[in-house]
Amino acid sequence: MKRYFYTGLLLLLATSLFGRTTNGAKDAPLKSDATRETISLTRALDAHHNMNNTLQVTTRDSEVIFSEDFEGDVSQWSLNGQWSLTDLDSYSPTHSMVADDDPAGAAVSDLISPSIVMPAVTDIEDLSFNFAVFCDFPDFDGDGNNNLEDYYSVKIADLTAIPWHRSTTNAYEGGTSWWCGDEGIGGYSDDWLQFLDTDPIQLPAGSSALQFNLKYALEEYTGAAQTIDGCLINGWDAANVRISADGGSTWSPLTGTPAYTFSSAYGFSANNDGCSVPGWGGISAGWGAGNFDLSAYAGEEVIIRFALGSDVSYSTADDATITGFYVDNVLVSNAGDTLFFNDAETEGNMTASGVLWNDVFYDYGDVSRPGGAAWGVYESGMEFNGSLDLTAYAGKTIKLKWMSRVDGDDDGGNGTGLHIDDVSIFKSTQLVVPPPSNVAAEVVSGSVMLTWDDMNNPQAVDFFYGDDSYESFIAGSPPWTVGRVVGSGWAQRFDAALPTNLENFYYLLSSGNTANPGQLAPIQVTVWDGDENIIYQSAPVTPAAMDEFQVFDLTPADLTVQGSFYIGWCHTDTLYPFPALDSDSEYMGEMYGYTPLSGGAIVSLTGSGLDGNYALFADGTTSSTGGITYNVYRRTENGTFSAPLNATPLTAGTYTDETVENGVGYYYAVKAYYQGVESGYSTEVFAMPEAASxxxxxxxxxxxxxxxxxxxxxxxxxxxxxxxxxxxxxxxxxxxxxxxxxxxxxxxxxxxxxxxxxxxxxxxxxxxxxxxxxxxxxxxxxxxxxxxxxxxxxxxxxxxxxxxxxxxxxxxxxxxxxxxxxxxxxxxxxxxxxxxxxxxxxxxxxxxxxxxxxxxxxxxIPTEFALAQNYPNPFNPTTNIDYSVPNAGPVNLTVYDMNGRVVSELVNKTQSAGNYRVTVDGSSIASGVYFYRLTSGTQSMTKKMTLVK
Known part of the structure; x- marks a missing residue:
C-alpha cells in the first residue's frame, strides 16, 4: 500500500512565551516543520465506541456573562497606540476596533476591556470567551527569519491579584518587608507593572528627604543599547521610585542614591509606561539604603510610588534567583520631623495597585490562522498556544487586553491591521446529558410498555473519536520540546460526566512507509487529570506489533476519572515508535502533545498541522451514582411533543402508557435529567396498540x-x-x-x-x-x-x-x-x-x-417483538430460546456471563419477520447464571437462564 508524505507545522514550546534573537531583541517564534505522513489502516479493535448511551462531558454555551459588539457606548474601553473604533470593516453589524500595522505608528498598541465581574462556577461549569477577528498583518515574518514581526497577543488581568504585599520572604533583618512578588512562584512574572504608593504627604518648606531600605533581584541586561518598539533600551526588567505632586495624575522618577542601573528599561516601555524610564536592574548586593532629596517639592502635597516593570519574557520561572523588588522602612522627614513612616509591620498608609497581566495566547496573520484571510470567530481549540478557558478567574474581577505589536518596517507587506469585534464571555456547563438509548415500545392489549437503558446503572463507556481508519502517522517523537526528548508523549482528551473506572487503553502504532519505516520501542502508558497532572504512568512496555491495535489493562491501576482527563503514551526513545491517526474525519479538537520539560506541560495540537483523531482510546465502567430521572413524551401522526406523560419524574428505565386506543399510532421519545441539565429527545419509537388478533x-x-x-x-x-x-x-x-x-x-x-x-x-x-x-x-x-x-x-x-x-x-x-x-x-x-x-x-x-x-x-408474521423464557430452565446442557421479530432487519442474540462478558453470539444476521427458535449448547461453559439479550433495530429484551451441571 502506498503511504503518502506531507509536511505539517508544529508549535515550538519554549520555557517562556517568547524567544530571544541573537541581537538580544525579544520576538515571538514561528512554528517549525515536523514530519507527518499518510498511511491507510483499519481499526482492528473489537470493542464498542458509541458514546451515545453514556453521560458525557462537553462544552455547551449556557449563559452569556459579557458581550460587546462595539455598536454602542465604548467609552469604558481603553484604546492606546494605533487602536481606534472604525466603521470601515466589521464582523457585525457596522463597527469594530482596529489597530493599524503602520510601521511609523506605535510599535505596541493596547485595547483594554472594562472591568468584568466573573461569576462563581460549580464543578461542572466552565468560563470561556471568544471574539471575531480579522488579522491583516502580512508582515508577520517579512524577513523570513522564523521570528514573528507583526503579531498580537491576548492577556488577562485579575484585578484582585496585586503582587505588592507584606512578607517575611527575604525580609529586611528577618522581619517583615514589602515585596513585589508572588509567594506561589517565589518571585515575579512577565508583563508586570506594579505600584506601591504612600498616602498623600504634605511637605513643608525647607529640605525634605525620602529614605528607605531596598533590595532587588531582576533580569540583568548585557550588551549595547538597542532600539525596541521605537525606544532606545539599555535595560530589561526594572524597579524605581517616583513622585506625583498632582494627586497621582502624573509621575516623575526620583533621582538619588543608589543610582539607577538603566536609563531606559524595557520593563516599563513594554507596558506602555513610556520610553526612557530609568530603573534598577540585575541583582543588588543584598539590602541597601535609598536616599532621595525632595526639596524641589517643598510646600506641595506629594505621593511617593515604588514601581516594578517586567517585559515580555524572562522572569522567575526562567531563573529562580531573580525574585522581585523589596522595600522597607519608608521614611519621609523634614529637619528631624517625621512626615511619613511605614516599616511593613502593618499595611497602614501604603496602597498597592497595578494590573497583573497574564498571557492567554498570541497569534499572527498568516492565512492558516483564524481570521488570517477573512473575518472569523476565534474559539476554543484554535489557539496557537494557551487556552481561552477563563474558569480559573471565576469569582474575580478581570480585564482583557488585545495587544498588537508591529516592527519598524513593512518588508512583508502593509495590511489594514488587526480588527476585533463581538467579544463574548460565557459560562458553559460541562455536563451534557445524552438522551436515553435503546428505547423500545412493546404493545400489549390496551397499553404500550416503554423500556430504555437506565443510566443510573453502571454503564460501559468507550472514549473514542474518529471513523475507524488511520490514514496518517507522525514520524518521530514530538518535536515541540525544542529537540526530541525521552518522556515526550501523545495524549487525547476525553470527558466523563460520572465517575468512571478506566479498564483498558487501546493504541495503534504505525509501521510507517518505505521512506520512513517505523520501529517498535518501549512506551509508557500515561493518564493525566484535567489539571494536566500525571495520575498514572506505567513501567516501560514494549508493544507486540505495529499496525495492529494493542490493549493495555488499566484495571490494576484502579483509576477513577470524572470530568476532563487525558490518556496516551510517552516515549522512552527519541525517535520511535510512530503514532497513527485518523486525519480524514471530523477532527474533534482534542489532540495534545506532552513535554516533560519545565515541570511538564500539555500542548494542544489543534492548528499545528499534526492535529487529527489519534489511535488512542479507552474504556471503562461508570459508577452507579443515581440521580438521573426521565420524562416520557408522546405524539400522534403530524403532532408534536408537549407535556410529559408521567406526572412525576421517573427513576427507572420503564414506563407503561395506559391512555392509548387500539388502532391509533403513537410516537414516543424519552428525555433524561441530571443535576438540572436536560437531554435532548431520544430516538422516536412507534407503537400502534392493537388486539392480538x-x-x-x-x-x-x-x-x-x-x-x-x-x-x-x-x-x-x-x-x-x-x-x-x-x-x-x-x-x-x-x-x-x-x-x-x-x-x-x-x-x-x-x-x-x-x-x-x-x-x-x-x-x-x-x-x-x-x-x-x-x-x-x-x-x-x-x-x-x-x-x-x-x-x-x-x-x-x-x-x-x-x-x-x-x-x-x-x-x-x-x-x-x-x-x-x-x-x-x-x-x-x-x-x-x-x-x-x-x-x-x-x-x-x-x-x-x-x-x-x-x-x-x-x-x-408476528406484530410484536418478543423474547421468551428459555426452556427447560435450569438446563443441562441444552435449552431452547424462542423469539419473534415483527420486522425484517438485523437481529442479534447474544449470551453474557454475570460480568457482562460475551459467552456466545448465537445470532448476528439479517432475518425476515417471523418466529424463531435457537438451541443453546452449554457443554463447553461452566455452571452458573447467564443472561441472553435479543436486539433488533431499536428494540431489545434481556432474560436470565441457569446452567446446572
Whole structure:
C-alpha cells in the first residue's frame, strides 16, 4: 500500500512565551516543520465506541456573562497606540476596533476591556470567551527569519491579584518587608507593572528627604543599547521610585542614591509606561539604603510610588534567583520631623495597585490562522498556544487586553491591521446529558410498555473519536520540546460526566512507509487529570506489533476519572515508535502533545498541522451514582411533543402508557435529567396498540433488492389467502424503492375469483383510493373505516401505474408465487415474465373472529417483538430460546456471563419477520447464571437462564 508524505507545522514550546534573537531583541517564534505522513489502516479493535448511551462531558454555551459588539457606548474601553473604533470593516453589524500595522505608528498598541465581574462556577461549569477577528498583518515574518514581526497577543488581568504585599520572604533583618512578588512562584512574572504608593504627604518648606531600605533581584541586561518598539533600551526588567505632586495624575522618577542601573528599561516601555524610564536592574548586593532629596517639592502635597516593570519574557520561572523588588522602612522627614513612616509591620498608609497581566495566547496573520484571510470567530481549540478557558478567574474581577505589536518596517507587506469585534464571555456547563438509548415500545392489549437503558446503572463507556481508519502517522517523537526528548508523549482528551473506572487503553502504532519505516520501542502508558497532572504512568512496555491495535489493562491501576482527563503514551526513545491517526474525519479538537520539560506541560495540537483523531482510546465502567430521572413524551401522526406523560419524574428505565386506543399510532421519545441539565429527545419509537388478533400478511423479507415498474396503465398486485374467515381489512402497505419518489397512484383491493385467480375485471373492486406524495420506503393507507370484509377465498392488493408512479420494492430472496402484473387485459404471474420477485405489498387484517389452527400460514408474521423464557430452565446442557421479530432487519442474540462478558453470539444476521427458535449448547461453559439479550433495530429484551451441571 502506498503511504503518502506531507509536511505539517508544529508549535515550538519554549520555557517562556517568547524567544530571544541573537541581537538580544525579544520576538515571538514561528512554528517549525515536523514530519507527518499518510498511511491507510483499519481499526482492528473489537470493542464498542458509541458514546451515545453514556453521560458525557462537553462544552455547551449556557449563559452569556459579557458581550460587546462595539455598536454602542465604548467609552469604558481603553484604546492606546494605533487602536481606534472604525466603521470601515466589521464582523457585525457596522463597527469594530482596529489597530493599524503602520510601521511609523506605535510599535505596541493596547485595547483594554472594562472591568468584568466573573461569576462563581460549580464543578461542572466552565468560563470561556471568544471574539471575531480579522488579522491583516502580512508582515508577520517579512524577513523570513522564523521570528514573528507583526503579531498580537491576548492577556488577562485579575484585578484582585496585586503582587505588592507584606512578607517575611527575604525580609529586611528577618522581619517583615514589602515585596513585589508572588509567594506561589517565589518571585515575579512577565508583563508586570506594579505600584506601591504612600498616602498623600504634605511637605513643608525647607529640605525634605525620602529614605528607605531596598533590595532587588531582576533580569540583568548585557550588551549595547538597542532600539525596541521605537525606544532606545539599555535595560530589561526594572524597579524605581517616583513622585506625583498632582494627586497621582502624573509621575516623575526620583533621582538619588543608589543610582539607577538603566536609563531606559524595557520593563516599563513594554507596558506602555513610556520610553526612557530609568530603573534598577540585575541583582543588588543584598539590602541597601535609598536616599532621595525632595526639596524641589517643598510646600506641595506629594505621593511617593515604588514601581516594578517586567517585559515580555524572562522572569522567575526562567531563573529562580531573580525574585522581585523589596522595600522597607519608608521614611519621609523634614529637619528631624517625621512626615511619613511605614516599616511593613502593618499595611497602614501604603496602597498597592497595578494590573497583573497574564498571557492567554498570541497569534499572527498568516492565512492558516483564524481570521488570517477573512473575518472569523476565534474559539476554543484554535489557539496557537494557551487556552481561552477563563474558569480559573471565576469569582474575580478581570480585564482583557488585545495587544498588537508591529516592527519598524513593512518588508512583508502593509495590511489594514488587526480588527476585533463581538467579544463574548460565557459560562458553559460541562455536563451534557445524552438522551436515553435503546428505547423500545412493546404493545400489549390496551397499553404500550416503554423500556430504555437506565443510566443510573453502571454503564460501559468507550472514549473514542474518529471513523475507524488511520490514514496518517507522525514520524518521530514530538518535536515541540525544542529537540526530541525521552518522556515526550501523545495524549487525547476525553470527558466523563460520572465517575468512571478506566479498564483498558487501546493504541495503534504505525509501521510507517518505505521512506520512513517505523520501529517498535518501549512506551509508557500515561493518564493525566484535567489539571494536566500525571495520575498514572506505567513501567516501560514494549508493544507486540505495529499496525495492529494493542490493549493495555488499566484495571490494576484502579483509576477513577470524572470530568476532563487525558490518556496516551510517552516515549522512552527519541525517535520511535510512530503514532497513527485518523486525519480524514471530523477532527474533534482534542489532540495534545506532552513535554516533560519545565515541570511538564500539555500542548494542544489543534492548528499545528499534526492535529487529527489519534489511535488512542479507552474504556471503562461508570459508577452507579443515581440521580438521573426521565420524562416520557408522546405524539400522534403530524403532532408534536408537549407535556410529559408521567406526572412525576421517573427513576427507572420503564414506563407503561395506559391512555392509548387500539388502532391509533403513537410516537414516543424519552428525555433524561441530571443535576438540572436536560437531554435532548431520544430516538422516536412507534407503537400502534392493537388486539392480538391483528396480523400483517406478507411474502417478502422486508428488504428490497431492486425496484419494479411496468408500463403506464398496467397494474401490480399481491395475492393473500387468509387461513380462516371472515377477516377485516385494516391497512395496506406499499414499499417505494425510488429515493427521490414523490409520485402518485391509485390503490386497490380486489376479491379473487372462486378458484383464487386474479379478478377478471379490474374495475370491480372492494376498495379504491388515490394516493399522492408517495415517499421512499413504506407507505401505509388505513382502510379500517371502509369496513372491507373478506369472507372467503383470496384477495388482492395492488396499484395502478401512472407516469408519476415510482418503482415498487421487489424482494428476490425466495419467490413465493403470489405476485402479479396486469397488462393488455390479462394478469400474469411474475414468474411467467421471468421475474421471480416478491412485490413488497402487505395487508394488515383483523382475525378477531377467526379460529386459527395450530399451523398458521407462513405468510403471517408476528406484530410484536418478543423474547421468551428459555426452556427447560435450569438446563443441562441444552435449552431452547424462542423469539419473534415483527420486522425484517438485523437481529442479534447474544449470551453474557454475570460480568457482562460475551459467552456466545448465537445470532448476528439479517432475518425476515417471523418466529424463531435457537438451541443453546452449554457443554463447553461452566455452571452458573447467564443472561441472553435479543436486539433488533431499536428494540431489545434481556432474560436470565441457569446452567446446572
Amino acid at each position: 391483528v396480523i400483517e400478511m406478507t411474502y417478502d423479507d422486508g428488504t428490497a433488492e431492486t425496484g419494479y415498474n411496468s408500463s403506464v396503465g398496467n397494474y401490480l398486485a399481491v395475492k393473500f389467502t387468509p387461513s380462516a374467515y371472515p377477516v377485516l381489512m385494516k391497512r395496506i402497505r406499499f414499499y417505494v424503492n425510488d429515493p427521490a419518489a414523490a409520485g402518485n397512484t391509485i390503490a386497490y383491493v380486489w376479491q379473487g375469483e372462486g378458484d383464487g385467480a386474479p379478478p377478471v375485471d379490474v374495475n370491480t373492486y372492494l376498495f379504491r383510493s388515490a394516493i399522492s406524495g408517495l415517499t421512499y420506503g413504506w407507505n401505509q393507507l388505513d382502510i379500517t373505516s371502509d369496513s372491507i370484509w373478506v369472507t372467503n377465498g383470496s384477495f388482492y392488493v395492488g396499484w395502478k401505474i401512472y407516469s408519476s408512479t415510482p418503482s415498487l420494492g421487489a424482494d428476490n430472496s425466495g419467490y413465493q408465487g403470489n405476485s402479479f402484473v396486469y397488462g393488455s387485459g390479462t394478469w400474469i404471474n411474475m414468474s411467467e415474465a421471468g421475474l421471480n420477485y416478491n412485490l413488497m405489498i402487505h395487508a394488515v387484517v383483523d382475525t378477531a373472529w377467526v379460529v386459527v389452527g395450530i399451523d398458521q400460514r407462513d405468510n403471517q
